[in-house]
Amino acid sequence: MRKHRKGMALVLTITAILSLILTSCKRNEDSWKWRQEQEEERRRQEELAAQEEKKKRDEELDRLEAEANRKDEEPADYTYRPYVWPEEELADYNGRVETLMFHMVISYPELAFDGDDYQKSYDALTVTVSEFDKILQSLYDNDYILVNLNTVWTERNVGRNQRRMVKNTLRLPKGKKPLVLFIDDPCYYESYFGQGFMEKLVLDEEGQIAAYGHDPGGYEVISRDLDAIPILDGFVREHPDFSFNGAKACLSLTGYEGIFGYRTNSISTGMTEEQMAFRASEIEAVKPVVQRLIETGWYFGCHTWGHINLSNKKYDVEAVKRDMTRWQQDVGELVGNTIIYLYPNGSKPDGGDDWHKTGDVFKFLQSEGFRIFCSMGTESFATEKTDISAVICDRLHADGTTLRNSRDKYLHLFDAKEVFDYDVRPDYGYDFGDPAGE
Numbered sequence: 001m002r003k004h005r006k007g008m009a010l011v012l013t014i015t016a017i018l019s020l021i022l023t024s025c026k027r028n029e030d031s032w033k034w035r036q037e038q039e040e041e042r043r044r045q046e047e048l049a050a051q052e053e054k055k056k057r058d059e060e061l062d063r064l065e066a067e068a069n070r071k072d073e074e075p076a077d078y079t080y081r082p083y084v085w086p087e088e089e090l091a092d093y094n095g096r097v098e099t100l101m102f103h104m105v106i107s108y109p110e111l112a113f114d115g116d117d118y119q120k121s122y123d124a125l126t127v128t129v130s131e132f133d134k135i136l137q138s139l140y141d142n143d144y145i146l147v148n149l150n151t152v153w154t155e156r157n158v159g160r161n162q163r164r165m166v167k168n169t170l171r172l173p174k175g176k177k178p179l180v181l182f183i184d185d186p187c188y189y190e191s192y193f194g195q196g197f198m199e200k201l202v203l204d205e206e207g208q209i210a211a212y213g214h215d216p217g218g219y220e221v222i223s224r225d226l227d228a229i230p231i232l233d234g235f236v237r238e239h240p241d242f243s244f245n246g247a248k249a250c251l252s253l254t255g256y257e258g259i260f261g262y263r264t265n266s267i268s269t270g271m272t273e274e275q276m277a278f279r280a281s282e283i284e285a286v287k288p289v290v291q292r293l294i295e296t297g298w299y300f301g302c303h304t305w306g307h308i309n310l311s312n313k314k315y316d317v318e319a320v321k322r323d324m325t326r327w328q329q330d331v332g333e334l335v336g337n338t339i340i341y342l343y344p345n346g347s348k349p350d351g352g353d354d355w356h357k358t359g360d361v362f363k364f365l366q367s368e369g370f371r372i373f374c375s376m377g378t379e380s381f382a383t384e385k386t387d388i389s390a391v392i393c394d395r396l397h398a399d400g401t402t403l404r405n406s407r408d409k410y411l412h413l414f415d416a417k418e419v420f421d422y423d424v425r426p427d428y429g430y431d432f433g434d435p436a437g438e
Contacts, residue, residue, distance in 0.1 A: 078207045080296040082246030085173050093170040093178060097152050098144065099380045099395040100413060101182040104197055105132045107226040108216055109424035112196030119426060122195070123400040128421045132228055135398060136235050138414035140242050144179040145172060148247040148299060149340060152180070153391050155371060165371055165384050165391045172244060181249035182374070182395060183228050184303060184342065188261035198227045200261020201289050209233055209292055212261070233296060248297040252342040252374075255305040255330035262286035265330045283334065290334055301340030302327055302370065310361065311347035317360045320349070324368060339371040346376035355383065355392050366390050378409055404430040 103126050106112045112122045127135070151168065158164045170178055188200050198213035204222055211227030214220060224230035229251075236243045258264040262282040267275065305327035308315050315323075332338075343349075350359020354373060365373070366388055377394030384391055396402075396410065407416040417432045 080246060082243060082297070083240035089173055090171045091174045093172045094167075095177075096380060097147065097170075097178045097180060097382070098413065099149075099180045099182070099374070099382075099393060100139075101184055101376065101395045101397045102127060102132065102228055103184050103399065104186060104188075104192070105129050105228045105231070106196050107198050107211075107213065108196040109421070110196070110216055111194065113424060113426050118195060120428075123426055123428060125399050125401070127398055127400070127403070128424060129226060129231070130421050130424075131398075131403070131419050132231060134419035135414045136232065136242075138419065139179060140235075140239055142413065143176055144413070145176040145241070146236075146243045146247045146249070147172075147178040147180060148245070148297075149180045149250055149372060150299065151245070151247075152178070153372060155389055163389045164386075165389055167382075167384070173241070176244075178244070181232070182252055182301070182342070183249050184252045185254060185307070186229065186251050187254055187257055187259050189257050198223075201227075201229060201293075203288055203292060207292070209289070209296070229293075229298070236297075243297065246297040248299075250299055250301045250340060250342075251293070252301040252303040252340075253331050253335065254303045254307045254344075255327050256307065258282060258286075259331055259334065260286055260289055262289075264334060266326070286334065294336075299340075300331075300335040300338050301342045301374070302331070302338055303342045304344055305330065307344045309345060309347045310343055310349040311352055315349070315361070317364050320361050320364060324365070337369065339369060340374065341365055341370040341372070342374045343376075348375055355385075358385065358388050362390075363388070378406070400425065404428065407432050 106122060106126050106128045109128050112126075113119050147170065152170070153165045154168055155163050156166045158166070172178060186201075188198065193199055194214070198211035198221075200212050202210055202212045202222060204210040204224070208224065209230050210222050210224045211230055212220070212222050213226070224234055232248055236248065253259050255265055262285055264279060264282050264286060266279065271279070302324075304310075305323045308320075308323055310320070348354045349361035349365075350357060354362055354375075362373075371389060372391045372393060374393045374395055376397050378396070379394065380396055381394040382391060396413070398410070398414075402410060403416040403420055410416060416430075420430065420432075
């Protein structure tokens with residue numbers, strides 16, 4: 001019995017010792033896991049801190065690099081530098097000088113062709129931005145080059161006390177054909193507001209000519225891609241060999257609603273002090289625009305002050321004199337002298353035959369310094385007057401009417417079938433019959 005108790009005591013002792021050992025081992029194991037977890041957390045925190053520090057260093061380096069680059073950049077230079085051909089690449093040209101006229105282009109067809117009373121007029125008289133872009137590309141692809149109309153003709157002495165306009169021999173790049181472009185009525189009339197056209201010319205933040213207006217949602221827009229003038233600027237920047245000696249186009253200006261979207265016009269019945277102050281502010285606002293246009297190859301023509309119909313008998317010499325006085329006051333004083341006179345709607349004075357006759361209105365306009373008189377026609381026609389120093393010109397006109405119905409007369413310039421904006425123009429039909437009969 002005694003031995004049995006001793007045995008039991010020994011077993012209990014061993015069990016207790018084993019239990020203590022096991023407990024101690026578990027505690028050691030738990031302590032090791034805790035220390036391992038703590039070490040892993042410490043390493044993770046160190047890695048996060050290192051990543052954050054690297055991010056801060058990288059951001060600081062980027063900032064310093066950007067600042068250094070800004071310091072190294074030269075101020076933007078927007079000086080207009082026309083492309084210059086070596087003399088050996090030029091040749092004499094005495095052939096036809098093509099003339100092509102546009103009105104303002106449609107920026108937002110969904111507003112211009114919305115079914116209102118103006119839709120047919122816009123369709124007949126204008127082209128869309130897409131059509132204008134395609135026509136420019138076609139002119140370029142067909143080897144035309146822009147020339148300034150003032151360089152095509154010169155007034156010279158041809159006899160005793162006689163001066164006449166004489167066509168010049170042009171020196172042009174070999175293989176190129178001269179083209180004079182016109183944009184009529186770039187005055188941004190208020191009646192066009194909300195009709196899909198831009199509303200004025202401005203200088204954008206880079207000092208370039210751009211157009212200001214509102215999109216179909218009513219939001220303000222300043223763009224170089226939605227108006228004929230900045231579009232042509234951009235095309236010449238991309239294709240400098242499309243312009244000879246920096247020529248762009250002739251801008252034919254009326255004055256009854258000011259110019260380029262600025263209300264520089266006077267009021268014949270008298271102006272209040274407030275009206276005079278507003279006009280003065282508009283004159284100051286348009287001056288940088290006019291200067292930039294001149295610097296970049298644009299030039300100007302008189303389209304009468306009131307866009308008057310010169311074939312109407314009520315516009316006799318006295319009426320035309322009054323119109324001319326107002327044009328000189330409201331337009332000429334801002335854009336300078338011009339020898340180019342453009343008949344509104346192609347309507348000619350003195351009975352309509354300015355080629356063979358020289359009436360009183362024509363004589364008056366010639367006495368005012370005008371020498372080149374432009375109408376509209378079905379070909380680029382020009383002839384010198386034989387009895388007075390002047391030139392008579394007809395201009396082709398690119399618009400919905402000629403795109404739809406006169407494809408054959410424009411094929412040497414562009415193909416109406418290829419440029420026509422089928423997706424947006426009203427369904428008024430068109431005649432694209434192939435003149436070659438194919």
